[in-house]
Amino acid sequence: MSEFSRRLPVYLLLDVSGSMAGDPIEAVKHGVRALISELRGDPQALETAYLSVITFNSSARQVSPLTELMLFREPQITAGGATALGAALRLLTDCIKTEVRKSTETQKGDWKPLVFLLTDGAPTDDWREAAAELKATKPANIIACAAGSCADTTVLKEITESVLLMNNLSAGDLAQFFAWVSSSVKMSSKSLDSKPGANIELPPPPQGFVIVP
Secondary structure, three states: OOOOOOOEEEEEEEEOOHHHOOHHHHHHHHHHHHHHHHHHOOHHHHHHEEEEEEEEOOOEEEEEEEEEHHHOOOOOOOOOOOOOHHHHHHHHHHHHHHHOOOOOOOOOOOOOOEEEEEEOOOOOOOOHHHHHHHHHHOOOEEEEEEEOOOOOHHHHHOOOOEEEEEOOOOHHHHHHHHHHHHHHHHHHHHHHHHOOOOOOOOOOOOOOEEEOO
16 A cells, blocks of 8 residues: 555544444444445455544544554444533544645645544534534535434534434444445545545435435
């Protein structure tokens, strides 16, 4: 892997609060595993995509720094605690600033990062300032998924225009979400060279998912 190759940074922001305990968190772990397997089988994604995982409950932490797919190790994920979405957004901003390479006069930087945010509840900390900064500066293409009936789509619309609603927090729906993330990353990695600078293209959402207007 050339150190000068342009990378497609992909960040997963995963809600691991107490309401995700049990089957949902197991489905998330399985989804991350399937996502890695799927992307490793795609030559273009394997060459360009780098993955990071940020989890948040009562606090936020980057459990996997931005790593190329072949070296990526599945993180240990457990559920419990509150929903510190604001802390997760601030950490995301910091990670993008430190990990994503900027363009210089002699070298092009990384592609604009892709961020997939999955949450099943309302934030329990102060999130507005971090959300406003992300929406104003647009350091990444952010896609948010409100998982289940308790998720607050109005909060997510303050962060990004691209919000999906998953009606049920079932293992099947979560599996569909991660499969869709995989398809989105593969589609993005294929379109980078053919349409640099163009708006991101995403596949249609999974059946049963609703795009929040």
